[in-house]
Amino acid sequence: MTVIPAEWSPHRAMWVGWPSHGELWEDNLEPAQAEVEALVRALAGxxxxxxxxxxxxAGALDDARARFADVANVEVVDGRFGDIWLRDTGPIFNADGVANAFEFNGWGGKYELEHDDTVAxxxxxxxRAALTPHAFILEGGAVDHDAPVRSPPASACNPNRNADWDEATAGTALAGALGARKVLWLGDGLFNDHTDGHVDNLARFVAPGVVACPVAWGTKDPNADVYDAAARDLAAxxxxxxxxxxxxxxxxxxxxxDEDEKVVPASHMNFLIANGAVIVPTYGDDxxxxxxCKALAEVFPDREIIPLPSLAILSGGGSFHCITQQEPA
Structure with missing residues (x-):
């Protein structure tokens, strides 16, 4: 049976996407690179x-190599992608080291960039992993799990992904590809989230049967109702x-x-569980x-909780979890 280890299981390696395309990031290229560099250095501790x-x-290779020349366990890999969102474009590894690859259509045709469909x-x-291709669209940020249970939101069944899917069809596909014993479905994602509601911005397993979910901070939180609905659904x-x-x-x-006063989908749920650490994105409110971070420390007492800024990365649409993918040990 296929088993996908929970993210808190030991990793052999962590893949990270490096901001490489100035034409996409524009003025935020260097700030995003600085934030990713801080993430990489924390991961490589x-x-x-x-x-x-x-x-x-290719034009970004020399700079990346120079930045990390002093860090022994950072391997700079020459590849090709449209952008850095490896959680969605990369493979999902199972416990046997097999890379499960899924079709990718630019988040429902919104951002179709050259090479993104070859990242996996x-x-x-x-x-050097065996590759198992699956003939349906799935982005890694749309699923989270504690090994036997997976919890995707509605994006996998969105007509712009798998047009003929309903929840039963999706459950069968996830069971076959990822070993899901039970699928828990959540509804709406964050406001202005171009992924159509990826779960890694809304709810994350932090232990077997335990799911972290936001509670609104401040009186103007645009996602207060979404958070409360997700928490109620999960509790049932x-x-x-x-x-x-x-x-x-x-x-x-x-x-x-953002700088145009448009609401952006900032989320502490986009934390990354690493060997020995949990890296938490922050957005200016200490x-x-x-x-x-204090709440996450309660459920990860054996890991260092490391807050790092992620506003520049967020300008591209995601955060730390979105730009990474783990290889299980």
């Missing part, structure tokens, strides 16, 4: 990850063995807007971030 930094453009093949080849669910799902509410970043 003693006893943590072997980082495989995928650079998506590139990563599997570099990892059971896992594959019939045990009630436990919900841990974690403060959101509150209202976060109090909210501190409370989120």
């Amino acid at each position: 003693p006893g943590r990850e072997q980082v495989r930094l995928l650079v998506g453009k 093949v590139q990563i599997a080849a570099h990892a 669910m059971t896992d594959a063995d019939g045990n009630a799902i436990r919900v841990l509410r974690i403060p959101s970043p509150g209202l976060v807007v 109090t909210a971030a501190g409370l989120a």
Whole structure:
């Protein structure tokens, strides 16, 4: 049976996408690179990850190599991608080291960039992993799991992904490809999230049967109702063995807007669980971030909780979890 280890299981390596395309990032290229560099250095700390930094453009290789020349366990990999969102374009590895590759259509045709549909093949080849292709569209950010239970939101069944799917069809596909024993469905994602509601911005497993979900921070949080609905739904669910799902509410970043005053989908849920650490994205509110980190420390007492800024990365649409993918040990 296929088993996908939970993210808190030991990793052989962590893949990270390097911001490589100035034409996409424009003025935010250098700030995004600085934030990703801080993430990579935190991941590559003693006893943590072997980082495989995928650079998506030949012209960005020399700079990436120079930045990390002093870090022994960072491997700069020459690859090609449209952009850095490896969680969605890369493979999902199972416990046997097999790379599961899915079709990718630019988040429902919104951002179709050259090479994004080949990222899974590139990563599997570099990892010397067997590749199992699946003939349906699935983005890694749309699913989260505690090994036996998976929890995708509605995006997998969105007509712009798998037009003929309903929840039963999706459940069968996820069981076959990823070993899902039970699928828990959540509804709406964050406001202005171009992924159509990826779960890694809304709810994350932090232990078997325990799901973290935001609670609104401040009076102007645009996602307050979405958070509360997700928490209510989760509290009424059971896992594959019939045990009630436990919900841990974690403060959101509150209202976060870009330079044009447009609401952006900032989320502390886009944290990354690494060997020995949990890396938490922050967006300028130190109090909210501190409370989120304190809550995560309660469920990850054996890992260092590391808050790092992610506003520039967010300008591209995601954060730390979105730009990474782990290889299980």
